Amino acid sequence: MHEESFYFNFIKPSPIREVFNRISKDKSIINLTLGEPDFDTSKHIVYAAIEALKKGETHYTTSYGIYELREAISKRYERLYNANFDPEEICVSHGSSSGIFTTLFSILKPEDEVVIINPYYVMYPSYVRIFRAKPVFVNSTFENKFKPDIAEIEEALTNKTKAVIVISPNNPTGGIYSERWFKAISDLSQDGHFFVLHDEVYESLAFEKHYSISQWADNNEHLISMSSCSKTYAMTGWRIGWVATHNPLLDTIKIAQNYVNLSLNSFAQYGAIAALNGSQKTVETMKNAYKQRVNYTYKRLKDMGFIINEPEGAFYLFPSVKNVAKSCVDLTYALLNIAKVGVIPGSAFGSAGVNHFRISCATSMELLEEGMNRIEENLDKIMKACSVKNLSRIDFI
Structure with missing residues (x-):
């Protein structure tokens, strides 16, 4: 058996x-x-991938993404959020879920704690438990639009807290955290010395204004932004995401990714470059x-x-x-x-x-x-x- x-x-x-x-x-x-x-997926993205195939881009790439793609992601952060990530501070991942997984792989040890806002994306607690760490849930309510106050997050913190995971725009609630909230969690992370992992996979689907943790990252190495092409460009099957941070931890994430994925899809990365650099209509x-x-x-x-x-x-x-x-x-x-x-x-x-x-x-x-x-x-x-x-x-x- x-x-x-x-x-x-x-x-x-x-x-x-x-x-x-x-x-x-x-x-x-x-x-x-x-x-x-x-x-x-838009045709110009598909055609870019086809052209890459025709040119023989079918071999291994670096496990953290080709430079041209990391450069395109860097420029996107600057364009949208006035955030300054060097291409070397970006790790391309096999979708944003893989980026979250390898980041947790890189920061957690047994008995560490990760604060997760409840309700949550179903993968988060499992990822934490795989590394024998403990998910600590902060309950939110319909009355507060499923967005707990920073004081409630602070109450959940202990000397074992390694990270807080936030997804905004939110799955499953559709809620969006405010500029004030992100500023407060950024300040709190510096005082408490824990990471803030912001899952931004729905960033293009904010009906008013989207706030990215990257907007406060230039002065705070505890902030980690994660996103992907999946929802923004209707590229779920392409599996292109990324992790961006000023923290030297990124070198560890790159090593972890090398062991988890070895290489990223070569021609899909060229499609992603076309998505990021091309028309956003x-x-x-x-x-x-x-x-x-x-x-x-x-x-x-x-x-x-x-x-x-x-x-x-x-x-x-x-x-x-x-x-x-x-x-x-x-x-x-x-x-x-x-x-x-x-x-x-x-x-x-x-x-x-x-x-x-x-x-x-x-x-x-x-x-x-x-x-x-x-x-x-x-x-x-x-x-x-x-x-x-x-x-x-x-x-x-």
Whole structure:
């Protein structure tokens, strides 16, 4: 009998993927679960990768990215945030998730603590536990728009705290942290000597203004910015992300990445250069489309009686189930089986999400309209089903 690795004690299958796998077996279900842009990568990016292939760019590159790409990322930070990263202070990664993983690999030792705001992106706690460190959760609430005060973060800090992870724009809530908040966490990190890891993968999808931790990084080596081409340029399958910091730790991250990945996809990096250096018109077009979809879905759900925060960014909404069901799992089950609409129960994102569910608006307006129509038309049946005791649960939650 095969015995699983010791490290599998610290990770679980992603509940989001479990829901998606179930939905994929029934083509009649409208899938509002995955954070996957429904746009295709722009042609000029694709053509740049094709040209690189034609020129023979099919060999190993440095494990931390070709210089031209790191230079393009550096210029982007300067252009967007007036942040000054030398190309040597940037490590290209296999998507932003890989960048987060190798950064934690580089800074954590057993018994260290990492502060994570709850609800959270599902990978963060597992990454921390793999390195036998401890995730420390700071709960946020609907009332504070799932953005805890700095004082609440400070209360969670101990002499074992090695890092605080922040994702803004946020997955799953769609919230955006303020300039004041980032300034405060930056100041706190210098006083407490811990790292701030800012996951900025949804940075281009801030409906008003996005604040990057990089804006305070020139005077603070404890700040680490992570982002990628995935959401901004609809390049999820290309797997190009990066880590940027002034801290000498970056040399360790580069070494860690060499052992984890050895080399990055060569021709995908040339596509990423075209994305970063080329026209940004499609970036704005996609953001406007997502904003329209999110605002539409927000209004429809609110009109149905759902309690919901006004959207600020990303392509997610995180409504409360309180007016409709006793639990997010009951509601997810009812939506799936009665309305044929797939969403993610908030419990997948931690204990602070148990009274909520996540809807992804990264799909066509037509499907969103149909999904909202199905929910509205079946709302009485859904509420009745959710009031029944011992309602059958989705078996993987």
